Amino acid sequence: MxxxxxxxxxxxxxxxxxxxxxxxxxxxxxxxxxxxxxxxxxxxxxxxxxxxxxxxxxxxxxxxxxxxxxxxxxxxxxxxxxxxxxxxxxxxxxxxxxxxxxxxxxxxxxxxxxxxxxxxxxxxxxxxxxxxxxxxxxxxxxxxxxxxxxxxxxxxxxxxxxxxxxxxxxxxxxxxxxxxxxxxxxxxxxxxxxxRPPAHLGREIAEGLRWVWRQPRLRITTFCVVSLNLFFSAYYLVIIVLADGRGMPSGEIGVMAAMLGGGGVLGALAAPVLYRKISPYLLITGVFWALTVLAPLAIFVRSGYVMGLLFAAIAFLPPAANTVIGTYQLLNTPDELRGRLGGVLGVTGGLAAALGPALGGWLVEVLPGSAAVLACAGAIAVVTVATTLNRTLRGLPATSEPLEAETTGK
Known part of the structure; x- marks a missing residue:
């Protein structure tokens, strides 16, 4: 840096x-x-x-x-x-x-x-x-x-x-x-x-959506980001409800939330180092596997401070995957389409972040706290296996290469 x-x-x-x-x-x-x-x-x-x-x-x-x-x-x-x-x-x-x-x-x-x-x-x-x-x-x-x-x-x-x-x-x-x-x-x-001179705004939006859809690597990396957003926003609510149900003091719950944010900051600072040392495929799938292993541990934790450490560990990992994905997408999208790429990613990520709490709330309503945690962990495990087996993600290059060669349907 x-x-x-x-x-x-x-x-x-x-x-x-x-x-x-x-x-x-x-x-x-x-x-x-x-x-x-x-x-x-x-x-x-x-x-x-x-x-x-x-x-x-x-x-x-x-x-x-x-x-x-x-x-x-x-x-x-x-x-x-x-x-x-x-x-x-x-x-x-x-x-x-x-x-x-x-x-x-x-x-x-x-x-x-x-x-x-x-x-x-x-x-x-x-x-x-x-x-x-x-x-x-x-x-x-x-x-x-x-x-x-x-x-x-x-x-x-x-x-x-x-x-x-x-x-x-x-x-x-x-x-x-x-x-x-x-x-x-x-x-x-x-x-x-x-x-270019302004065209019809709807046609410009559609052009951006078609661009993202026609790029297999953009599709799979966008899926990864959406999955992370959905998992985090659902899991966070489930853990807060679990902690409250176990009688953890509100002060400890506040510390948990702060440690989650701190883990995210540290993870973002470490992300460029990991980006340079680990291949994109291994880094992205490694993050998903680590989340799969760490997420269920919450059912064994009774201390808010220990839960905060778990939160920090979980939050430390995704910035590395997001850095790989964001860098690849920016460098391999033509400048005249980068704004629309950002718009698509903002909407899909925002929808996932908005639906996550609703999903987490539904889980804690229909399942006991530990079972809701395991449901979140199971969902991320399914995504982990899917990304690990995905051939397109496996072919993600360490250096940028033009996406035009991938385009289909033109």
Whole structure:
């Protein structure tokens, strides 16, 4: 990662976004607290928080197409500016005590749409900001950035809310303005392709979907990412319910969650080293096998701190697989399609992350805690065997090679 430390433009982008992530995570903690303070309704709290994810999913595919159509730096700048403005409006409304659930939903939707636009624009810009040999390090550092921002924002949210309902959103305004200022100084190289005149947005989205579907290696790697997201979000809820049912103190459960985040940060930092030393096939399948072995151990654990160590070990592994997958996909997708690739991955990953808690909740309703854990472990074991036997994944190269040769149906 030495090269990235000397890469002024990537450093500016990364620094701005780690601060922005902290502000966003603070807001996500503050949203339900504000709604509860105003209405006392848990249902309406869920509506506001859910509005962010729903807006991000609905806007995901169009946002990916727009990231290929519009200048990507302008998209990122616009997203930061709009989020700062939306948060500032909410600060004033809370200060004047005129904020209602409707305004909170609108602000949540704005934030979700902005994230849907920003993420594919940023991901598609990485191969222009850093040399091909450093893309893996950039992908892993971005994952560490997200985890670090979530950890710090989650810790800050409740504390700032105690100072005043509007205070978390003041921080959100400041963080987005800081990210905007950092982006202003990022020198994003010109794209190597000529941006085509705008066509019908639906046709552009369909073109991106066809591209992903026609690439066997993109299909299998996307399946791997979706499986990891679905497993983690379901398993996390199952373990929390299991811990609560065994009478673990809430403080220990909080430590468990923090150790999960810490494991993710450490895993993201270690991912480039693993990427360089282990072949893509062995690294991806090795992560799945390790999860298959570790996941059932939760049924034997009675201490929240030991469970936290297990969480940290489990969270340490996926960033390496995600780094391999993200690097391969970015380097082997034409620049004019990278935004749409990001949109597809954002929607599929987001759906998996949204369905996972519902699946986990259903499992703990119909099965005893230990049986629900084993059901999650069994599901990941099935995926592990499927990926291990997959010939396309086995042929994933250690170095990039053009995907056009794989394309079928043209």
């Amino acid at each position: 030495t090269g990235l430390r000397t890469n002024r433009d990537y450093r500016l982008l990364w620094t701005g976004q780690v601060v922005s992530e902290a502000g966003f995570s603070t807001t996500m903690i503050a949203f339900p607290l504000v709604v509860l303070a105003i209405t006392g309704s848990g249902v309406q709290s869920g509506l506001v928080v859910g509005a962010v994810a729903i807006a991000q999913l609905v806007a995901g595919l169009p946002a990916g197409a727009l990231a290929d159509r519009w200048p990507r730096k302008r998209i990122m700048l616009g997203c930061e500016a709009v989020q700062a403005f939306a948060a500032a409006v909410l600060v004033l409304a809370l200060w004047w005590d005129v904020a209602g659930v409707g305004l909170l939903v609108v602000v949540a939707v704005v934030m979700g749409v902005c994230r849907a636009l920003f993420e594919p624009a940023e991901e598609a810009s990485l191969p222009l900001l850093v040399p091909a040999g450093q893309v893996a390090s950039a992908v892993s550092l971005n994952a560490a950035r997200t985890s670090a921002g979530q950890l710090s924002g989650t810790a800050l949210g409740g504390f700032l809310f105690a100072l005043g309902r509007f205070v978390p959103f003041v921080l959100d305004v400041v963080t987005h303005l800081f990210a905007f200022a950092s982006l202003l100084f990022v020198r994003l190289p010109a794209r190597s392709v000529t941006v």
